[in-house]
Amino acid sequence: MKLIILDRDGVINVDSAQFIKSPDEWKPIPGSLEAISRLAEAGYRVVVATNQSGVGRGLFDMDTLNAINEKMIKAAAAVGGRIDAIFFCPHPADSTCNCRKPKPGMFEQIAERFNIDLKGLPTVGDSMRDLVAGASMGCTPYLVLTGKGAKTALDPDLPVGTKVFPDLAAVANHLLGSSPHKA
Template sequence: MKLVILDRDGVINYDSPQFIKTPDEWKPIPGSLEAIASLNQAGFRVALATNQSGISRGLLDMVTLNAIHDKMHRSLAQFGGRIDALFYCPHAAEAECTCRKPKPGMLEEIARRFGMDLDGVPSVGDSLRDLQAGLPLGALPMLVRTGKGEGTLAAGGLPEGTKVFADLAEAAQYIIREFA
């Protein structure tokens, strides 16, 4: 099985320092939905791993998060794309849970759900914590310059072997070319 792991905010949709709190605030980055559809069409399963501390902060509830994800799924379907599994951490950083990236809990759950090792599996994010989460499992870190990506790149300290792309569309082209 071919698998790709994606972060949500800043990779698929525009991010906001005030969090994405409503379906109206969820707006896809140009080319991102088509990129996911092209990964699907090339035989890749797509898993989403996203920190959503806005839930524990009281900025949105589960009904609203589900509505945001419903909008994402419907938007993707218009391009023939899909997310095969969606994982989120609702906790704030101070909760010290094992699922909040940069800890690997969500990615460990993805590995269990798909019954596979994540060694060499592309993991695309826009922040250092996205890249760090997959390292203990051998996932291949890929940084996009969208969202927080430019700032992450400028700050340095990227994991060894990190591939850097303009956006998800460019990353998807690389993944399809190198891993399909």
């Protein structure tokens, strides 16, 4: 099984220091939905793993998070993409849970749900915690320079083997061995 694990905010959609708190605030990064479509067409199972501490902080509720995710799923489907599963941690940053990245809990859940060893599978994030969580489970970390990625790229402690790309579309091009589609 080919599987790719994507962070949401800063990888698929534009991030915000004030959190994405409503479907109206969710805006895709140009090319990200098309990248998901191309990955799905190539046989990848596309899984999202995202920290959503805004739920635990009371900034939005589960119904709102579900509505945001539904908008993302429908937007991907509108361009031929498919998101196979969304895993999220609703706990605030000071939580002792095991599911909040950089801890590996969400990745353990993904491995269990899909009955797959994550070793070598690509995981794409824009922050150190995304990369560390995936690398701790043997994933190959891909850093995108969208969202917080440009700042993260300056960190001298990136996990060994981290691959750096401008955005999710460039990651898809790399994984699929193709160049960007010219209009």
